[in-house]
Amino acid sequence: MAKAVILEGREDAEDLRDAVAARVRALRDYERVRPGLALIRVGDKGETRSMLDHREQWALDAGFRVNRHDMPKESTTRELLLVVEGINDDSDINGVVILEPVPPGIDIGRVRRAVDPAKDVDGQHPLNIGDLTMGAAGLVPSLPLAVVDLLRRHLGDMSGRRAVVLGRCLGVGQPLARLLTDADCTVTQVHSRTSLTDVKAISRECEIVVAALNRPEMVRGDWISPGATVIDTGRHTIHAGPGESRMVGDVKRDEVIAVAGAFADRFEAVGPLGIAMLLRNTLIACCRQHRVDMKMAECDVRT
Secondary structure (H helix, E strand, O other): OOOOOOOHHHHHHHHHHHHHHHHHHHHHHHHHOOOEEEEEEOOOOOOHHHHHHHHHHHHHOOEEEEEEEOOOOOOOOHHHHHHHHHHHHOOOOOOOEEEEEEOOOHHHHHHHHHHHHHHHHOOOOOOHHHHHHHHOOOOOOOHHHHHHHHHHHHHOOOOEEEEEEEEEOOOOHHHHHHHHOOOEEEEEEEEOOHHHHHHHHHHOOEEEEOOOOOOOOOOHHOOOOOOOOEEEEOEEEEEEEEEEEEEEEOOOOHHHHHHOOEEEHHHHHHHHHHHHHHHHHHHHHHHHOOOOOHHHHHHOOOO
């Protein structure tokens, strides 16, 4: 059997970023408005630094104002809340991203609830989660948006397709299950309390498998039905020895691409598209906050 088609997302992500940049230029020229994005990182984990660097560079490339906060790992919940409070009060900042994971002492739920929902461009505030559940026009998490975009471009109409979401985190698993349901998929969601035997059996019955387990290389080839489309949202650093490391996802890549019909990973597809979706969300938030015609935020260049 031929190996899976590898779905790429970087070129489409760059196209979307460029479309956002064109809208930003138009906002500055005609409305005297420039979108602003705040990026917060707590702690010194190297991986989160790289992730924030990419978001910052793409935002700058798109013409955004960027307000970056690199906080020490000893920071308290109260200190982080004060930073969020300042961002909420800053009319020049239209969106805020708090990169996870944060140190164990931080009450991230309390912090996310403190973010102004109008600036919650990663869709983590309870009001935005509720809007997604009710089908209202809130801000939707960027990574799930990227996954659905990849699936639609590859599969077209997804109505009636069987899909499984492996994981139930608030940032990916939960909103993704909702988005796939809205796309008229028949969706099953499994999690850490689902027996491994059931997880494998359910996955093998599905045409679409999305891994959001946050467990390195957990999804194996025998979980996948031949020809299925598999999307891996995981990102992990594996230390192989002194000074040696490699990046992997939630999926055992070589095994899965030998069985699947199509495969996309976090590094070359989901991740870049997720950043582009974040920029688009910030543009939308900016237009809403400044009461600008929402046509100024229409920048999806893909079909």
